[in-house]
Amino acid sequence: xxxxxxxxxxxxxxxxxxxxxxxxxxxxxxxxxxxxxxxxxxxxxxxxxxxxxxxxxxxxxxxxxxxxxxxxxxxxxxxxxxxxxxxxxxxxxxxxxxxxxxxxxxxxxxxxxxxxxxxxxxxxxxxxxxxxxxxxxxxxxxxxxxxxxxxxxxxxxxxxxxxxxxxxxxxxxxxxxxxxxxxxxxxxxxxxxxxxxxxxxxxxxxxxxxxxxxxxxxxxxxxxxxxxxxxxxxxxxxxxxxxxxxxxxxxxxxxxxxxxxxxxxxxxxxxxxxxxxxxxxxxxxxxxxxxxxxxx
Numbered sequence: 001x002x003x004x005x006x007x008x009x010x011x012x013x014x015x016x017x018x019x020x021x022x023x024x025x026x027x028x029x030x031x032x033x034x035x036x037x038x039x040x041x042x043x044x045x046x047x048x049x050x051x052x053x054x055x056x057x058x059x060x061x062x063x064x065x066x067x068x069x070x071x072x073x074x075x076x077x078x079x080x081x082x083x084x085x086x087x088x089x090x091x092x093x094x095x096x097x098x099x100x101x102x103x104x105x106x107x108x109x110x111x112x113x114x115x116x117x118x119x120x121x122x123x124x125x126x127x128x129x130x131x132x133x134x135x136x137x138x139x140x141x142x143x144x145x146x147x148x149x150x151x152x153x154x155x156x157x158x159x160x161x162x163x164x165x166x167x168x169x170x171x172x173x174x175x176x177x178x179x180x181x182x183x184x185x186x187x188x189x190x191x192x193x194x195x196x197x198x199x200x201x202x203x204x205x206x207x208x209x210x211x212x213x214x215x216x217x218x219x220x221x222x223x224x225x226x227x228x229x230x231x232x233x234x235x236x237x238x239x240x241x242x243x244x245x246x247x248x249x250x251x252x253x254x255x256x257x258x259x260x261x262x263x264x265x266x267x268x269x270x271x272x273x274x275x276x277x278x279x280x281x282x283x284x285x286x287x288x289x290x291x292x293x294x295x296x
Contacts, residue, residue, distance in 0.1 A: 007155045007156065007159065008155050008158060008159040008162075009159070010159070011145055011155070011158075011159025011160050011163065012160070012163040012166070013163065013190065014145070014159075014160070014163060014197060015138075015160035015163020015164050015166075015167070016163035016164075016166045016167050017187075017190040017193075017194060018134060018137065018138045018141070018163075018167075019138075019163055019164040019167025019168065020167040020171065020186075021093075021097065021134050022130075022131045022134040022135065022138075022167070023167050023170065023171030023174075024104070024174070024183075025104075025130040025131055025134070026045070026049055026127070026130075026171065027174055027175045028104070028105050028108045029045050029108060029126065029127060029130065030042060030175065031175065032108070032113075033112070038116055041112075041116055041120070041123045044124040045126070046127070047127070048124035048126065048127025048128035048129075048130075048131070049128070049131045051124075052129075052130075052131040052132035052135050053131065053135060055135065056135025056136060056139045057139070059135075059139040059140075060138070060139035060140075063078075063082060063139065063140070063143040064142070064143050064146050067079075072211075073212050074212075076208040076209070076211045077208070077209065077212040077214060079143075079144070079147040079205065079208045080205045080206065080209035080212060080214070081205070081209075082143050082147070082205070083144040083147065083201050083202065083204055083205025083208065084202065084205045084206075085140055086137070086140040086143070086144040086198075086201055086205075087144075087198045087201055087202045087205070089136070089137040089140060090137065090141060090194055090198045091195075091198065091264060093133075093134075094191045094194055094195065095267075095268065097187050097191070098187065098191065108126075108130060112126050138160075142156065142157075142160055144201045144204070144205065145160075145201065147204070147208070191268060192265070195261060195264050195265055195268060196261065197244075199257045199260050199261040199264075200244030200245065200257070201244060202256055202260050203244060203246075203254075203256055203257045204244045206250075206253050206256050207246070207250065210250060210252065216252075217250050217251055219250075220250055220251050220252075221248055221250055222251045222253070222254035222255075223248075223249060223254070224247065225247045225248075226248050229247050
């Protein structure tokens with residue numbers, strides 16, 4: 001299987017995960033409006049969602065295509081910083097979705113219920129914020145994956161589009177009640193995949209910053225297996241397409257990848273601590289003497 005195929009699959013998976021998070025927000029909001037017979041708010045939710053999508057696409061396009069006029073060092077600097085920001089966004093959202101997945105519906109419904117009392121603009125703002133935070137993360141993450149793929153490579157874009165299309169289809173089926181998904185398991189497994197991909201993006205971003213001269217150690221390699229591993233071999237293609245593995249990896253890249261993946265996976269896979277039972281107040285002591293005196 002060619003490198004482009006693995007890159008397509010990994011980006012489609014990311015697009016599916018990110019798109020489904022946004023689709024679930026829209027499904028929850030629309031279902032709540034329909035169930036409470038306040039369908040007048042549906043157009044305003046869509047207005048907020050559409051605005052968020054438009055801004056996210058614009059941001060992604062500006063980052064991806066607007067930086068090509070910069071010098072090589074400036075491009076590497078912007079790419080490295082964007083990669084690290086993308087990793088930070090993904091890490092926060094992975095843990096947020098893990099902890100908030102069960103209460104997401106209740107939280108969104110509460111926000112929308114208050115917004116309905118304030119008016120149309122408040123309803124649109126709920127839709128905008130609900131999808132906008134996913135869109136911002138997606139735009140930066142897309143730029144990072146596009147940079148890693150190289151200029152002129154449209155495979156990441158195609159992968160993201162297919163992933164988004166799948167997320168929209170799943171969202172429609174969930175809204176119509178034709179599909180039920182174990183969201184806890186879905187976000188757990190896709191979260192693991194995202195953490196591994198984010199580790200590769202972090203390593204690539206550090207290499208960009210080294211090439212820009214912001215970080216040292218560009219010529220200090222942890223290993224160089226370019227003479228041993230055939231770049232066209234299936235395992236080399238798999239590692240490059242999914243994890244951004246490079247045969248010549250600097251010490252700083254290797255340290256960052258190992259520390260990030262091991263630390264984040266440890267906390268992500270660690271079972272949640274059961275909520276401690278509230279302490280029960282000790283039973284009141286009864287003074288038999290006082291009790292006997294109070295009796296008639």
